[in-house]
Amino acid sequence: MLVIRADLVDAMIDHARADHPDEACGVLAGPDGSDRPERHVAMLNAERSPTFYRFDSGEQLKVWRKMDADDEVPVVIYHSHTATEAYPSRTDIAYASEPDAHYVLVSTRDPERHELRSYRIQDGVVTEEPVTIVDRYEPSERRP
Numbered sequence: 001m002l003v004i005r006a007d008l009v010d011a012m013i014d015h016a017r018a019d020h021p022d023e024a025c026g027v028l029a030g031p032d033g034s035d036r037p038e039r040h041v042a043m044l045n046a047e048r049s050p051t052f053y054r055f056d057s058g059e060q061l062k063v064w065r066k067m068d069a070d071d072e073v074p075v076v077i078y079h080s081h082t083a084t085e086a087y088p089s090r091t092d093i094a095y096a097s098e099p100d101a102h103y104v105l106v107s108t109r110d111p112e113r114h115e116l117r118s119y120r121i122q123d124g125v126v127t128e129e130p131v132t133i134v135d136r137y138e139p140s141e142r143r144p
Helices: 006-019 057-069 090-095
Strands: 002-005 025-031 039-043 072-081 102-107 115-122 125-129 131-134
Touching: 002 006, 006 025, 006 039, 006 072, 006 102, 006 115, 006 131, 039 057, 057 072, 115 131
Parallel strands: 002 131, 072 102
Antiparallel strands: 025 039, 025 072, 102 115, 115 125
């Protein structure tokens, strides 16, 4: 299950809406070992495409180095689908390389509402997971 703060959900949705009709992409970083997203990092879709996303390799290197320096990991890797449901495509599945990450998809196909879903993708197997949106993390969800 993904437990995530509402402000982080809003940041992903705002990014997806701002980049529409192209797919948006980014990460939510969090403390290593916590499974708790804390920081939103909007990234550039190097493809500038409405049907495909790819992190810019230079930007990805900088973001991953900063996470390493801050003892963080990509707790959530997200992107948007602009014309289809929020379900991983074959390409999304093939490119999923962080086995511990939550893969969040935001569909912006309906201009009046969004669809947000989260998945675990490990060894090509997609498993949808529940998403619990909270205003703040409870002390029991915090780890040193």
